[in-house]
Amino acid sequence: METPLDPTPISHRISEGLARLAVAMRSDDWTRAEATGLKPTQLAILDYLAGRDQPVRVKEIAVHLGVSQPTATDSIAALERKGYAEKAAAAGDKRAAAVAVTAAGRAILAEASAAEGSATAAARALPAEEQEDLLMSIVKMIRHLQEAEAIPVQRMCATCRYFRPYQHDDAAKPHHCDFVNAAFGQRDFRVDCREHETADPATRAATWDAFQKG
Ligand code: SF4
Known part of the structure; x- marks a missing residue:
């Protein structure tokens, strides 16, 4: 049995603690996404797009979310089919493809964000x-x-x-x-x-x- 006299470094235990919080946050993401018929990555993309004034390139979205470009592309395609996102010209380069959130996308995002997640509630406590x-x-x-x-x-x-x-x-x-x-x-x-x-x-x-x- 591990004794408290020989703990792992505090930085390691902080990392362990953050990993536990990440589990709760992922669970919150799934709950929010499923309530609106979306996947967590799709919801995260809508959230990212809604916070930008200009259309965003797929590569930038993938980097921000820490997912591969094909994963981001698939999720964006699903959002486009649902009418929550649309292709647009990238700022500063009309030939480059980018994506923007639609009014319907903003509405579904507001719906998904209405309920407080367990991690946010824990922080508020x-x-x-x-x-x-x-x-x-x-x-x-x-x-x-x-x-x-x-x-x-x-x-x-x-x-x-x-x-x-x-x-x-x-x-x-x-x-x-x-x-x-x-x-x-x-x-x-x-x-x-x-x-x-x-x-x-x-x-x-x-x-x-x-x-x-x-
Ligand atoms: S504009 Fe810059 S300094 Fe002002 S609140 Fe936003 S991030 Fe902070």
């Missing part, structure tokens, strides 16, 4: 301060993964050209978003912001440094 700390830890882990090129750059404040960390004396709202020209706090930190524009690598590094130093 944490005290407010712990929610904020957890969000910051997740942001740091995501940033580490994207700097290691394990995942694409995410639309987080930490990588955004509009993000100005610690511009204000207000402890509740120390940061500034130049896009909306407003102060905001840690708990308002975005992980997937529609208005996000990726800063250049040097600016990203400097901004992150300032954010870390606080």
Whole structure:
């Protein structure tokens, strides 16, 4: 029997814990998707498309979801057959094929998103301060993964050209978003912001440094 005096490294146990949460999240995804007659990948694609102002290329969708291009292509074809997505010209290159969500796609996405998943409920059950700390830890882990090129750059404040960390004396709202020209706090930190524009690598590094130093 494993004794508590010789545990695996904490990083390993955090990873084990995240894997357990991922199981609950996958189950939530299936429940949401099945309620609307979709597969989780199809729902994830609709969610991704709905957060973009422009049609998105298949390759970008596949990279974002971490699936192969054929898998993304099959899922998009199924969404097109159901009338939830449609082909469109890619921004900046009229000849390149891209995909956009339709009004029916947005409607089914809203329906699917109406019910709170068990993982979201578990996060909401944490005290407010712990929610904020957890969000910051997740942001740091995501940033580490994207700097290691394990995942694409995410639309987080930490990588955004509009993000100005610690511009204000207000402890509740120390940061500034130049896009909306407003102060905001840690708990308002975005992980997937529609208005996000990726800063250049040097600016990203400097901004992150300032954010870390606080
Ligand atoms: S535009 Fe969005 S991602 Fe960028 S700083 Fe503002 S809230 Fe954050």
